[in-house]
Amino acid sequence: MSRLPEIMADRAAAVEEELTRLLPVDDCPEVRLWQAMRYSCLNGGKRLRPFLVMTSAGLFNVSEKAALRVAAAVEMVHSYSLVHDDLPAMDDDDLRRGRPTCHVEFDEATAILAGDALLTRAFELLGDPGAHTDPAVRADLVTELAKAAGGRGMVGGQMVDLLAERDESYGRFMDVNAVTRMHQMKTGRLIGFSCLAGAILGKAAPSLRQALSSYAHDMGLAFQIVDDLLDVEGDAAEVGKTIGKDAAAGKQTFVSLLGVERARTQAEMLIQQAVAHLKPFDREADLLRDVAQFVLTRRA
Incomplete structure (x- = not known):
């Protein structure tokens, strides 16, 4: 029986502790900003991206202290993206991980600044x-994360997503290839960095870096397909955010383009491909194989 749930919980707790340490609150005029940063980061969750950083680092005997710091930086970037995505100017969401979103709990201006501060704090780390x-x-880590999070990565993917939602003539003609590209940018690139980070820290051979990148590419797309399925089939209390918004907005998703069953089959195929990329690591990569299956069966 897989120990994945136990190990994920342990590493999530370690990341939570590291984030708490790296986001201190003291008696300063800008304390409200740091409170908003902590509120956005210290709110539970599976910590999938930090888990991938720490697990990939373990393949190359990287020190836990270094891996944990990079894992915390990745979670800060992910949290910043959620804070900004939830804003009224973007997705206009009121609920995130079962709690009021940052701009609801604080205010819009504070949420914008909290996102900015989380992003810059990550690169500082x-x-x-x-x-x-x-x-x-360190330079390699900074460069690769900037690529993953920037205009050709996560932020660029968000721009395409907004165009697809707000420009009917653009959104109507988005096919599976266009939706795949959008989500590879918006979701996949940060997952890709999370897997690659361990190889960068461990100064791994190019072939092993490529194997992890290929694994992350296929798993990241499967993750998004499952996300689309949850938006149709999930329970808001379990998922921790508003569901059904994609359909209400008329957005093209893997489910709207392929249908539920074909989308699920595509996700299964992608996970099989992802696992196959781990062959060079033999049994050392069993946790990554297990987390790929977790992505496929998750309910939140």
Whole structure:
């Protein structure tokens, strides 16, 4: 029987502790900003991206301290993206992980600043010697995360998503290839960095870096397909956010384009492909195989 749930819970707790330490609240005029940052990061969740950082780092015997710092930085970037995505100018969501979103709990201006501060804090952490003693490794981490999070990655994917929703002539003609590209940018690139980070920290051979990148590519797409399925079939209390919004907005998704059964079959195929990319790591990558199956069967 897989120990994945137990291990994920342990690593999520370690990341929570690290985030708490790295986002201190003290008696300063800008304390409200730090409270909003903590509210957005310290709100539970599966911590999938940090888990991928720590697990991939374990393949190359990277120190837990370094892996944990990079994992926390990734979670800050992910949290920043959620804070901004939830804003009225974007997806206009009131609920995230079962709690009021940051702009509801605080206000819109504070939420914008909290997202900005989380993003910049993440790069501060990657540039610090605590992430790695080798400046070249730190530079590689910063460069790859910037690519994953920027205009050709997560932020660019969000722009395409907004265009698809707000420009009827654009959204109407989005096919499976266009939706795949959008989600590979919006969701897949940060998942990809999370898997690649361990290889960067461990100075892994290019072939092993490529294997992890390919694994992350297929798993990231499967993750988004399951997300689309949950938006149709999920329970809001279990998912922790509003469901049915994609259909209400008339957005093209994997489910609207393929139907429920074909979308589910596509996700299963992608997970099989993802697992196949881990062959060079033999049994050392069993946790990554297990988490791929978790992505396929998750309910939140």
